[in-house]
Amino acid sequence: xxxxxxxxxxxxxxxxxxxxxxxxxxxxxxxxxxxxxxxxxxxxxxxxxxxxxxxxxxxxxxxxxxxxxxxxxxxxxxxxxxxxxxxxxxxxxxxxxxxxxxxxxxxxxxxxxxxxxxxxxxxxxxxxxxxxxxxxxxxxxxxxxxxxxxxxxxxxxxxxxxxxxxxxxxxxxxxxxxxxxxxxxxxxxxxxxxxxxxxxxxxxxxxxxxxxxxxxxxxxxxxxxxxxxxxxxxxxxxxxxxxxxxxxxxxxxxxxxxxxxxxxxxxxxxxxxxxxxxxxxxxxxxxxxxxxxxxxxxxxxxxxxxxxxxxxxxxxxxxxxxxxxxxxxxxxxxxxxxxxxxxxxxxxxxxxxxxxxxxxxxxxxxxxxxxxxx
Numbered sequence: 001x002x003x004x005x006x007x008x009x010x011x012x013x014x015x016x017x018x019x020x021x022x023x024x025x026x027x028x029x030x031x032x033x034x035x036x037x038x039x040x041x042x043x044x045x046x047x048x049x050x051x052x053x054x055x056x057x058x059x060x061x062x063x064x065x066x067x068x069x070x071x072x073x074x075x076x077x078x079x080x081x082x083x084x085x086x087x088x089x090x091x092x093x094x095x096x097x098x099x100x101x102x103x104x105x106x107x108x109x110x111x112x113x114x115x116x117x118x119x120x121x122x123x124x125x126x127x128x129x130x131x132x133x134x135x136x137x138x139x140x141x142x143x144x145x146x147x148x149x150x151x152x153x154x155x156x157x158x159x160x161x162x163x164x165x166x167x168x169x170x171x172x173x174x175x176x177x178x179x180x181x182x183x184x185x186x187x188x189x190x191x192x193x194x195x196x197x198x199x200x201x202x203x204x205x206x207x208x209x210x211x212x213x214x215x216x217x218x219x220x221x222x223x224x225x226x227x228x229x230x231x232x233x234x235x236x237x238x239x240x241x242x243x244x245x246x247x248x249x250x251x252x253x254x255x256x257x258x259x260x261x262x263x264x265x266x267x268x269x270x271x272x273x274x275x276x277x278x279x280x281x282x283x284x285x286x287x288x289x290x291x292x293x294x295x296x297x298x299x300x301x302x303x304x305x306x307x308x309x310x311x312x313x314x315x316x317x318x319x320x321x322x323x324x325x326x327x328x329x330x331x332x333x334x335x336x337x338x339x340x341x342x343x344x345x346x347x348x349x350x351x352x353x354x355x356x357x358x359x360x361x362x363x364x365x366x367x368x369x370x371x372x373x374x
Contacts, residue, residue, distance in 0.1 A: 001025070001237060001238075001239060002022060002237070002238055002239070002240065002241075002244075003022065003023045003024065003025055003027070003028040003235065003236070003237055004019040004020075004021065004022050004023060004235070004236040004238070004244075005019070005020055005021055005022075005023050005027075005224070005227070005228075005233065005234070005235055005236070006018045006019040006020045006021075006228065006233070006234055006236060007020070007228035007229065007231035007232055007233055007234060008231065008232040008234050008251075008253065009231060017234060017236065017249075017251060019236060019244075020227065020228065023235070028235055028237065028252075030220075031235050031252060031254070032252070034217045034220065034221075035252070035255075037106060037213055037217065038217060038255070038258055038259075038262070040102045040103075040105060040106040040210075041106075041210055041214065041258075041262060042258060043098060043102055044095070044098060044099060044102050044203065044206050045203075045261065045265070047091060047094050047095045047098050048095055048199065048200075048203040050091045050094075051088065051091040051092045051094075051095050051196065051199050052196065052199075052200075054084070054087045054088040054091045054092075055088050055092075055192055055193075055195075055196040057084050057087070057088075058081075058084040058085050058087070058088050058189075058192060059189055059192060059193065061080065061081060061084050062081065062158060062159060062188075062189050063189075065077055065081065065149070065157075065158050065159055066156075066157055066158040068151070068157070074149040074151075077149050077159065078144070078146055078147070078148070078149050078159060079144075081146045081159040082139075082144040082145060082146045085139075085145055085146060085188065085192070086139050086144075086145070088192060088196075089132060089135055089136040089139055089145075090136065092132065092136070092195060092196070092199050093133070093136045095199055095202065095203070096119055096133075096199075096202070099115055099119075099202055099203075099206055100112055100115045100116060100119070102206075103115050103206060103209060106210065106213075107209060107210070107213075111209050114209075115202070115205070115206075118202065118205060119202065122198050122201075122202075126194065126198060127178050127191075128190070128191040128192075128193075128194035128195050128198075129194065129195055129198045130175050130178070131175055131178060131179070131191050132191055132192065132195040133195075134171070134172055134173065134175050135188075135191075137171060138166070138169050138171075138172075141171070142168075142169045143165070143169075145161055145166075145188065146159045146160065146161055146188070147160065147161055147162045147165045148160050148162055148185065150185060156185070156187065158187065159188075160185040160186055160187060160188075161185075161186040161188055162184060162185060162186070163179060163180075163182055163183070163184050163185075163186060164184070166179050166186070167179060167180070204269055204270065204271075207265050207266065207269055207272075208269065208271055208272065211266060211269070211272055214262050214266060215266070215274075217259065217262070218259055218262060218263055218266075221233075221254055221256070221259045224254055225254075225256070232253060232254070232256065233253070233254040233256075234251050234252065234253045234254065235251070235252040235253075235254070236249050236250070236251055236252075237249060237250040237252070238250070283299040283300055284299070284300050284319075284357065284358070284359060285297065285298065285299055285300075285357065285358045285359075286298060286299070286300060286358075286359050286361065287358060287359070287360045287361065288360075288361050288363060289360060289361065289362045289363065290331075290340070290362075290363045290364075292362070295328075295331065296328075300319065319359070320342050320345075320361060321342065321345075322342055322343070322344075322345060323341060323342060324341065324342050325339060325340070325341040325366055326339075326340065326341075327339050327340075328340055328363075338365060339365070339366050339367075340363040340364060340365055340366055341363065341364060341366040342361050342362070342363060343362055343363065343364050344361075344362035345359065345360065345361055345362070346359070346360040346362075347359050347360075348360075
């Protein structure tokens with residue numbers, strides 16, 4: 001079996017695939033694994049979007065009923081409100097169930113357990129979360145959640161659950177005490193709003209947990225798009241060149257749309273900052289000389305792992321000044337450590353943003369060894 005990479009075009013009314021290069025099976029398998037991982041993201045995104053849409057539909061309908069704009073009689077209005085609410089409760093419950101399952105499949109048992117802990121925390125700490133969580137059971141096993149349509153010039157109008165009807169259900173667990181403290185007519189819109197805030201929080205947790213792998217897939221896809229000259233990239237599997245020429249091959253397109261959605265979710269996440277490589281300033285390079293001989297070079301971030309300040313145990317900024325002292329590990333030999341200080345600096349300014357392109361540090365041993373008198 002042979003594997004290739006190329007791009008798709010639509011020429012003269014026909015799809016055409018051009019192979020740019022042949023790939024080893026390992027590269028093809030990497031693409032397949034990326035597709036499998038993105039499916040976990042896609043499923044969670046789809047169910048979250050469904051829950052969000054159902055939440056909006058329910059709240060919009062309830063607002064219209066409250067204003068007296070529902071074009072139906074009381075019985076039909078209650079039935080429609082229940083339909084929309086049950087749609088929401090079902091999709092919210094699906095997201096909780098799928099979130100736990102998909103995280104476990106994609107990232108392992110630890111992330112599944114972390115998700116369980118977070119849903120337990122929400123259940124214990126937020127009344128609306130546990131009320132709506134068990135309201136789904138009520139709707140499935142007992143009856144419609146909305147019971148009455150109130151039209152009044154004095155009292156609040158709209159569709160309500162009634163406390164007496166809800167309390168007939170025997171499986172509220174400790175939510176029963178929450179319901180007992182509620183008014184006789186219970187407006188469910190605020191509870192749906194709070195529940196959806198919790199669902200959004202859980203979705204953002206999933207995105208955060210997925211983020212490292214998502215970034216890896218996005219960067220990999222970016223290299224493929226550039227290699228395909230910004231045309232739709234595709235992987236191809238075929239038995240032989242002859243069979244490929246007669247159209248006997250399997251094509252695995254790279255779904256750019258899904259990758260762009262994932263990037264958008266990462267950018268919109270409150271706890272994630274994405275910096276485009278094209279907009280990232282080049283990192284300053286450092287060069288260290290001892291006796292005018294170059295002994296080390298690398299970026300600023302490289303030397304954060306090498307330079308150890310003698311006067312502080314805190315994280316060190318390797319941008320130094322004249323007279324600064326530090327220790328060189330494994331210098332001049334492996335296993336040795338030498339204290340040095342900066343006696344001379346040179347900066348080369350080539351970047352238009354004002355940051356130096358290269359900083360050269362000239363070092364001497366410190367303290368200086370005493371020279372015997374003659």
